[in-house]
Amino acid sequence: MTWAVWAPLLAPWITAPAARRLAALLPPRQAALLLALSAAAAGSLAGAALALLAAGALLHVPFVAAFGHVSPALLPAGPVTLALGAAAVPGCAVVAWTAAGTLRRHDSRHLHDELRRTANSRAGDVVVLADDGADAYALPGRPGRAGLVVVTSGMLRSLDGDERAVLLAHERAHLACRHHLLALVADLAACLHPALRTVHEPLAFQAERWADEVAATVVGDRRLVARAVGRAALAASAAPAAGRPPVAFAATAGPVPRRMASLLAPPVVARPVAKRVATVLLLCLVVSATATAEATDDLHENIETAQGAVARR
Structure with a gap:
């Protein structure tokens, strides 16, 4: 099991850059979905590998072994196995702690309550703040x-009717596209693997570009969208608002010049090189999944063997 778990723990260092490279070659909707799903798959497999290592180490603790009716003497107990397992136990605790913090940060319930108290006006799904x-x-x-x-009222004053x-x-x-769920994923x-932090930006x-493309479809004018994005960003830079929740998606976020250039350029079409990058990405995920399954099966067999020895006593 020790060697099988290395693949899902090392693969994200290849998966993350491959996903970023492939996303740059795709239209924004497909790119955003690819990044979120790739991160979810690689992170889940890495987390499973970490949990398997921790479980293998904890089974050598007498009271844990007694609870599971396992004989620790019959479990693999090489120095590498025990060392990795000992490191994985606090690693799992750190993952759980950071994941809980991430879920709290993405919880917007208190923000809705605060908006009810501070909003200047509301019309349907639009809330105007007196700022x-x-x-x-x-x-x-x-x-x-x-x-x-x-x-904010300051943003409304900075744009004309079409730009609003x-x-x-x-x-x-x-x-509508549930971009906050992609960001949460x-x-x-x-939280499960540090290499996947590079997927966030x-x-x-890509989520901003996706929203730009939807807006361009709604208003039917890509140049108008580019102009509105640019003017909104200039207004926000000249007169910043009080504060923005960390879970919010803003029209002025991201590298605005790149967004404007993309709106004024022809739509992105997947290039032939994308197939090669996709093959590397898929291969990494398949190898990780296969290794995780093998490690899980090995641990299961070891536990059954150790439990059988206890039952025969």
Whole structure:
């Protein structure tokens, strides 16, 4: 089992850059989904490998072995196995702690309650804050509570009517496409393996590009969307708003010049090189999954052998 668990623990160092490279070759919707799903798969497999190592080590602890009716003397007890397992136990605790913090950070329930108290006005899913600073963002909802588009009065004054329509279409796209769930998946994956932290930034960019494309479809004018994105970013830079929740997706986020250039350029089409990168990415995930399955089977067999010895006594 010791050697099998190395693959899912090492693979994210290849999976993450391969996913980022492939995402850059795809349209934004496919790119965002690819990044989130790749991170989720690689993170889950790495987390499973870490848990297997920890379980193998804990079974050598007398009271844990007694609880599982296992004879520790019959379990593999090489120095490498025990050393990795001993390190995996606190590693699992750190993963659980950081994942819990990530879930708390993504919980927007208290933000909705605060908006009810501080909002200047509300019309449908749009909440206007009395703030001379310029900002606009999408605040995700929860079951029984719809998401909101939050915009400051300063931002509304900075844009004309057509640009406001683009702004609202962009933020509504974030809510409709559930971009906050993709961000949550990527952030949880980063808790499971440090290499996957590099997925967050490109995923955020692709989510903004995805929302830009939806807004362009809604208003029917890509140049108008590019102009609105640029003017909103300039307004937010000149007069920053008080603060933006960490779970929010904002129209002025990400590298705005790149977003504008993408809107003014022809739509992205998948290139032939994307197939080669996709093959590397898929191979990494398949090898990780196979190794995790093998390690799980090995641990299961070892436990059954040790339990059988206890039962025969």
